[in-house]
Amino acid sequence: MSVAPPRPSLPPLNALRAFESAARLGGFKQAAGELNVTAGAVAQHIKFLEAWCCAPLFERRAKGVSLTVLGQSVLADFERAFDAVGFASQRLRALGAPKNVNIAALPSVAQLLVVAWLPAMRDAVQGVQVSVTAMEEAPNLAREPFDLSLFFELNPKQSLTGLDALIPVASPSLVAGFTDLEAFMSARHISDQSWAQDWPRWFEAVFPDQIYSGSGPSYSLFSMAVEEAKSGAGILMAHRSLVAPLLKSGALVVAMDRPVPIDLALVLERSPISGESPVVDALVEVIETLV
Template structure:
């Protein structure tokens, strides 16, 4: 029989934390890639070890007992701290590891296409990509360098230095060649609204990049389009654009490779200067290890930005 001072197995604690957070054994199992019965067995084992029930079933579903609710708060805090510290030690434990954070769109359309050249120059460096839509969710200890669009004048998490990678950026309307083949050419801005499908990001964080703003800033008449496809993810809209489902707004330099290869085409000969620019974000007050320093120097040289001064981070809107 285990000592009464022994801690419960980590698997039991993880199952309990997930079940209490979701209020469901089934959803906890889905998160942990376990069956509902496996979660139930872990909870019963933990309850036997503790000598008291942790959950009760009500008409509304599964609910922690008072003791279970208190234990959940303790376990959740400890598991989070353990996870954060484990990630920190893993990241800092090897000078040849490099963690790069960005939005999924930047990671897939821009960053991943530059990594092969860097890896050929630095085969000894192991790279990890962390995709986070919202820069507010970034923990400064989780990454070495990050890439987001930098928009001045907005409140943003402190502690980041921003170095613009592009001298200027244009926002353009893009679609796939297959879309034009199926729906015909887009004759002008009025025709786009009248006959075609506009892909729209439902995201308050990107209010500075909406179709209405794009139209009105160029002196174009705006009214709601005849057809819209909405999503809360810009990356999802980009996938829909590539699949020929409509026309979306995008950054010309971010999508340069797709435009050059013909997977995307400019739908209209119009553009709007972007208020934000893709920037390299570096946590301030941290000594850069050899791997992130090598990547930073390589990237800024590649982008023709070597020697450009960084500015204090005002904002980093995601794409």
């Protein structure tokens, strides 16, 4: 008999979040990625939650998991709840530190475009601290602490640049030596590892009746490939929107003026709360001017 008797307690919030994430993404591994922990940690949270509510939430399949009926019937509630938590947190951050702005961008976008815009940005919003975080996947702006995101999307309704195009680029000195197609094809063909298919794709579109046979190094970071191309190491198959500033400055030139349209486009998204922030408004305007 205790003085302050133990009450039946609520489930730990972190376990609830793990459930929501795993249920929404359809797997512990994906949830682990989103939450920046290991899959084992997620499994433990879920297990705890299942013990708390005395019922299984997932059916364990060989690959991945699937929700039980119970899991399905509460998922929507938890999505709503954590959306609300994320929204409130975003708002707290934005109101509390209006002089800090976080931008999320694909690594290549961050290094090739955003960096170039930063001076103008600083100019437009003085005294504001603009942070840029590179990541592979666009964050959920309703949940994570970013004000703006810049990612490629498939056939978006709205985009900064319109649909993108593949275009081969190289250093001016290298291009000067391309007297014929053979010279072009036998040069080193630089590419980005995550866009390794761009060279064959472009070639097939431009020379539909021929087989692509070029070769060359690939880099895990697009900006490394760009550096190599700038130093004359070969021809880079680039996304036009990413190298536009370099083409403008002359650091790179088009190696063969046959752009091939692709269905990706660069999209700028604003967090739901950014409407309240004149600072973000100003930054968006700078971006739209410079792009």
